[in-house]
Amino acid sequence: MKIASKIYLFLIFGILYIPILTLIFFSFNSSNSTAVFTGFSFRWYVELFNSPETFVALRNTLILAVLSALISTVIGTAAAEGIYRMRSKLLQTAINSVTNIPMMNPDIVTGMSMMLFFVALAGILGITYEDMGFTAMLISHVTFCLPYVILSVLPRINELGDSLSEAALDLGCTPLQAFFKVKLPNIMPGVLSGMVMAFTMSLDDFVISYFVGSSNFQTLPLLIYSMTKKKVTPDMYALSTLIVIVIFVMLLISNFKSGKKVEKKRKAGGVK
Amino acid sequence: MTKKLVLAIFLLAVLTFSLFSCDDNSDGGPAVSGNVVTLNVYNWGEYISDGFEGSLDTNAAFEEYFNTHLASKYGYSIKVNYTTYATNEDMYFKLASEAGNYDVIIPSDYMIEKMINEGMLAELDYSIITNFEYIDDGFKGDAAYYDPDNKHSVPYTYGMLGVIYNTALVDEEDYLEESWGLLWNPKYRGKILQFNNPRDAFGSAMYYMNMDINSTDPAVWDSALAKLVQQKEYLQGYVNDEIFNKMTTASAAIAPYFAGDFLTMAYQNEDLAFYYPIEGTNYFVDAMCIPKNSRNKDAANEYINFMLSEEVAVANALYIGYASPNTLVLDNEEYSEGMAELHDDWWDILYGKTPAEANEEYDYSPGYKSFSPEIQAHVNALWESLKTENATEPWVHITSITIIVAVIALAVYTVYIRKKRSRHYRLRDRENALKKIGK
């Protein structure tokens, strides 16, 4: 059983990572092909660091992803707390269903509905669409990230129940203090994983940015898509490789460290 | 772990913010901030020399040129915000939905015509674009079929469509005919590629059959569709940029594509060869324009003028690999040396045949014109019917229906069991209660 599950894990992760390894492989190609390997070279890494266009796009992508992760986490956590506190079951269900719409809706529908909305809004406000290009994109990203945050925070709040914060209130905390000092630390894992989810969704989003995006603010997925007129060059592969390797190394380090911690505790007799 | 990841995200963000804190105002923002004006340039992806391996970084060079020579004349300096698109339609979609404000765009011929008709393009200021004199006469006056007298556009690149084939996989007797027919040859079933956009796919069938590619008669399009349906069973697929990888890895043997791109492919796979079909072929021009709602028309005109100067035009022609309408480029030694590195026959392939010579046998104008909405809708519908032709396979139906039926059956069964069990428990509870009372 143990061996069978090891083999299974190995197989699935193998299939999952073969395309990633292929991508890394071609980032070291000496020609600009992403299908024929002609020789080993670092030229695409050099090119990557000399390409202002790529870095502007990378910076835009990160700005957008960080901001939308932050905003959606704040609004989403507050919303989860509020929804939990609601007395009317009907209202709860109604809000939950509306919240889930961007998640249940295909990206392409969310994207175009947002676009039509902002075009109309620009008309009403009497400004041009492109004046709110970045704002429009940020709003759309927050909107489709929100359900993921709420979905990961709400169960934690439900699990935690009322007793802790009631105890805090009895001990003289104001409701705000009770929330920030007692409840928030306890639901933190849910909040953080919601934030990571939101960041990931925003980072990889192409469809919604494609529809809503104002041309003057180009993100990485949009840049890569625009290359399909001619061909996607291996410097994009180099960039992906760097991202994967940085995260992977971080993973290994933190895994190694937490492994050590367990070891220490074990030695101290803290953990069986 | 998640905490660390969040920390990493912020480190990453701070890093990028600090890396670029020096070059502010390149992400749109207000068009005028202080004395710096943002010039929004919207071009095809990979369609400009961007400083790759020591080549000219066009946009940086323009900023430097403008800010040293022209800033005092206009009273502001320039920051170029350069963004890219993949198709004419994407670009038009962004402009028409007013999602973007641009100062310079580079659409293709038929799109320029459409945009002129819809009043979306501004007239150019030839008192600024003095380098226009270097454009070959073959692109001026009536020769600019999409924009007579070049009122709204200055040619940037041009080229023709041809057939690329793999000499190791295609027999000599077949490719020596130099016909579109190679794309319809059943011998190469599963090895032929076709364009994944209606305009070029229908185009190939229509040049082949000597039909008008700009026909306003739906019946003509219907008969072109029949030709494409016939071709579909021989095809490996409808593709766009995948052609590069599929041809260089010999996954496919025959594909239509642009002469300039063939040079890039041939550099990676020496078996590849190219011809312009004898029946006639598409001739396109991509030209620089200024949208009517541009806020910096002077600077935009200066940008276009700058693109026509020798050093810049040569760098761009070398980077893109398409034919250049600029006479300065053709006489430049650096250009001919650079192209010769790519392919020995580069001159014959790019400039060997003029569009008129290539289209001697073709009875109509070889360039695309913009569609009327009716024809556009008709072509869209035909394209969809081509895609649905033989698109379903029995196993897909059978498997998916089996899954759906199984899931529904399971759900019904679950509800049934749940009801039965809850009734059982209710009965048991009642019995117990009765027993208690009985006691």
Place this chain on the structure above:
Amino acid sequence: MEIKMKKKNSIMRSIAAAPHIFWAILFIVLPLIIVLYYAFTDSEGSFSFENIVSLGDYAPIFTLSVELSVIATFVCLIIGYPLAYIIAKAKPEKQRLYVMLLMLPMWTNLLIRTYSIMAILDDGGFLNTLLGTTMHIVGTKGAVIFGMVYDFLPYMVLPIYTCVSKIDKHMWEAASDLGCKPIQVMTRVILPLSMSGIISGVTMVLVPSISTFYISQKLGGGTFELIGDTIERQFVTGALNTGAAISLVMMVLIIISLTIMNRFSDEEGGIIV
């Protein structure tokens, strides 16, 4: 008195949801109303059923999209459930590693991932070169399903994993003590308890795979079209109203089927076999 205070308190605390409610009405409900408007008007802006009526033409494309995504979701479930289960049973520090390994591919670009898959599976790709075969994979429906499974598998595994890892370890022992065989423990205890995870996993895979418009173009070799491609082309060629109508119908169908599905994930959990 105390009750009154509590009530006031609760209203106060519910205010935390106010920004979200405001946001949801402005940026979720209003845009959908605009889609509704476009779907029921013609290009001149007058009311018309034309768009909805003409949707019959798209039935084959729509059917194919649904069929392929149903199969992809099923495959995801079959592959993903054991994976989630194995991860949930691993040591805690290993669990975190596996989850992160699962999410890592999502941090690379979807388009580039798809190109890499093509480089492997193409007629002249790695796989065929390695095996010396001439299998034709890219351009078939199987390749599209593979692409969907590859890209959306994490969305299936993560919710199931969260659910399974919460199940009390002693549940298994208790069930076997009461005379269940291992298979019965699985089908009668573990599976029903992880039902909510399965439902959200299925939702998160089914929805994006129905509307995907890049994977099908590239891995499907363009020989057939899915509904996402159609909507995209409608919009880009200026047929906003038709595009909106197709989107509307797709949205309504998806939401109806998901609502039905959600009825089975209520708190009691489902009962399977």
